[in-house]
Amino acid sequence: MALTPQWLDELRMRTTLSAVIGRTVRLTKAGREFKACCPFHNEKTPSFYVNDEKGFYHCFGCEAHGDAIRWLTDQRGLPFMDAVKELAAEAGMEVPAPDPRSAERAEKRASLHDVTAAAQQWFVDRLSSPEGAEARSYLKRRGFSEKVVREFGFGFAPVERQALAAALPFEDAMLIEAGMRIEVEGKDPYDRFRGRLMLPIQDARGRVIAFGGRILDADANGPKYLNSPETPLFDKGRTLYNMHRAAPAARQNGRIVVVEGYMDAIALANAGIAEVVAPLGTALTENQIELLWRQVERPILCFDGDNAGQRAAMRAIGRVLPLLRPGHSLAIVRMPAGMDPDDLIREKGVAAMEEALSSASGLLDTLWQFERDAVPLESPEDKAGLKERLMAHVEAIQHPDIRALYKRELQDRFSDFAFPPRQQRPFTPRGEWQKGSFKQQAPRLSQETANRLKRAISGGSRDTLTSAVIHGLLLHPGEIPRHESALARFATRDPNAGPAIDSLLAAAEMLDSRAQSPISLPEGLPAPPANTRFAFLDKGTDPVDAREDLAEAVSLLVERPALEAALAEATARFEIDPEGAFADQQRLLKRKLEFEARLGQMASRRAASAATKDSETAQGSSPAGGA
Incomplete structure (x- = not known):
């Protein structure tokens, strides 16, 4: 499906923006514009204006700005193509048709959504049943409120190998393709998730596309956390856990936080910090970085304070360096050694977490500190190795201005660190004495x-x-x-x-x-x-x-x-x-x-x-x- 800029311009021209916004916001005529209290932040005096002639809205309070498509994606949370289709139907325009293969894939995805939605409801029902008692006890020990348990859709997968297949009215082929069952040659398929606390993984529209499961029996075999495999619905490198909830919160306060795992994200949400997302078993990818930048220009990475967490932060920095562009970067929080965000909140309270987030370091500062402290610098060879590592990071930056600025800043820091300061030459001023004082002259x-x-x-x-x-x-x-x-x-x-x-x-x-x-x-x-x-x-x-x-x-x-x-x-x-x-x-x-x-x-x-x-x-x- 190819949407040209010309086709999108025609769609905007045929759309009356005030009519679209007026469905959910009470607009008042103000000269040639309309005004209202901004729907993106709390205010008592209207600062939100809609201009039909120019085709955009703008809030002078929180700086929200966009056209009709942006309104549907930001205010209603629709994906870009869904917003385009809705406006096109109202404007009497036909969206360029997808090719037959794309149509077939879309139909298959719709069927798989039915599978994951039914599985989610079944997991939720199992949590409230007698067999979910251990899972409920775990949630209580973690301090998760009933509201958070409902909002995040916690469930429970029984230990039986065939329980899910027996409960859902779908063929094994569909359950396998949705990632709910495992197929083994020469044996009967069996349920992927068994004896686990279950969490749904959702897309930008809040639809369930995959699952994560945490093991409850510490002596049981298998990994502590288990995620769905990649399916036609689920691409883990293009998905961030909790994005459909975090994005509206990020638009309210201009901040989005990235933690290592979904239990950390839920712990922060439980403490009142809603704008939190997590990657799903992989290092932060280029696609996930772009998703974050669509929300804010400086996402905050908040990984664990152990060595593994610091390595994860450096892997993310390595991924983002080639992508840097003006105004877009990352901030990094260094957690106390051996602690994750959930530990910090439980031991010191949410105020300590907010303080850590507000004192996040810049990408360049973190890069310099990590490489400077990576190995002892006891010889000229060690210091030369530090410079070589720093310049290797610089060369990865594609944007020429940012690369030049990083190079200059890191070279200056290296010189200040590796060499003693030079003795300053006395300055002999150019000028002349006038009435008992010296007047400086430029050349x-x-x-x-x-x-x-x-x-x-x-x-x-x-x-x-x-x-x-x-x-x-x-x-x-x-x-x-x-x-x-x-x-x-x-x-x-x-x-x-x-x-x-x-x-x-x-x-x-x-x-x-x-x-x-x-x-x-x-x-x-x-x-x-x-x-x-x-x-x-x-x-x-x-x-x-x-x-x-x-x-x-x-x-x-x-x-x-x-x-x-x-x-x-x-x-x-x-x-x-x-x-x-x-x-x-x-x-x-x-x-x-x-x-x-x-x-x-x-x-x-x-x-x-x-x-x-x-x-x-x-x-x-x-x-x-x-x-």
Whole structure:
């Protein structure tokens, strides 16, 4: 099934967004828009707006944003294709038909869903029966509330080898294909789960697709935890336990936590932390990382504090490094040695768990600490091995800007660790004595460099924002070192402005960090572009305000090419991954709106400041002011 961007645009055009949202949210007309209290977070004053002309909703409180498809996936929890089908039926459009093989697979999956749903109900019934007494006792010892037991669907599988097959009205072939029975050549099939506390594993729509079972008899043979095998319903590398419950909670508070196993996830939910998921017997996969990033940009990994847990965290880091992109990373919690999240909550309470989550380390910090502490560093060879391991991680990063930044940061940390600090040379300032004090002077630039900078200021670079930032850095050269890394990153991505930025960075190497005088050009500094709107270019702006305004402008300048590149990448992969590309597009378009809003806010501040100055000037020249 191929959904082209053009077909999706037609679907959005035929859909009245306010009608879709108005089915579950009470909307009030507000000019050309509609408003309401946001359904994604608790509020008393409406900050949620729906615009039919532009085809999107936006909450100014929690930043929820999207179109009709996003509404159905986020607010109602529908999978992407189900949301598309529902809107298409209402709009009178035909969804491009799947090929016959896809239709056959879909029909088979529907039948297997009947099997897993019936098995789940049977397991739940067995838990409440006399034979489920031991399982109920275990749940009570774990401290799970009755609400959590019901919500997570705990059940019990009896010890008999044929109990499930005798109870369910399905042929052995279907039970085997659903992973409920095991087929052995030359023998009768038998039930996979026996004498175990049972947990359903569900998809994004809450449908049961597989099971996990925990053994109750410590002396019994078999693994402590047993999961269903992979089936037409269940792909463990593409499934995260509890995602259908965690996703709505993550949208409420902007956080999602990854733990090692489903019992840890349930323990945290039992303590009131709902936004928790777990992989299913495998290391965190690339597909699972992408699932997490669709919810939040910085998921928190919370693995056990033993060596196995730390190795699991490093395997996850190894998987995520090639996938890193602007704004997307991981945070890692280091649990106390020998403890898992359930232990921490039972011994120290949920407040200790919240404190651990709030103090999660960044991916780069964790990478550095793990490799630094991996082996004793007692010789030059040991230290060289540390650097080699760090650089091997860096080379795995595919995004060029992130790779360069990781390389620089890790090299700096390695140098600080491996070598004693160098003795600083005394600084001999450039300047002159004026009235008993020393006035710092910035260097004069060569004619070639001056011409390059003048072209950038007068419009030879990309646009007004770039020109204004270059002019502002000439006026405030002491700010160049503060933004050196961001400016260097921008210079590599913009061939037009890059040479001018490089010249500024070279000039900054001759500056004292306390320099306040503008950088001089042979013919003097040209006037800024006529249509500039930035406070840092006004001579009357307070120096502190000018530095803050310039810092924000540099941030916007660096962010824009990364944002545009990410949007282009998402659009390019629409045909091969419509759901993922759509989610990324929505998130990036939201960031683009925020980008434009920040530019507009800078203009508003400048306009307000100019209006205040004009008013003060007018009052000062009036008869009343003269009196």
